[in-house]
Amino acid sequence: MRAARLIRMALLLQSSPGLTAAALAHELDVSERTVIRDVQALQEAGVPVRSERGRAGGYR
Template identity: 75%
Template structure:
């Protein structure tokens, strides 16, 4: 169920400062593309998820959330 996966993604991002798409995909049992779509859906819903590209990049929540 997508709603449960989105909630789990938020909880994972709250517990760690940053996670790569590969790490999130592994934890959630989905593809990296699904992680990107889910991050976009969370952002559209008002959850401050952002992505940083590059070697040290990944997904994170804006500080304080």
């Protein structure tokens, strides 16, 4: 289940860069905390995920 969610998250970030944790949580039907943990897991696996703070921030 988690592996499928991580793949879906990576695909979402490729197709829609700049998604916020809240938007990803809504799309994936998980909490924002789970999104943050999943982003960390992707980064540890070598997937280049950047985060930017502020009004125009989000994950890329």
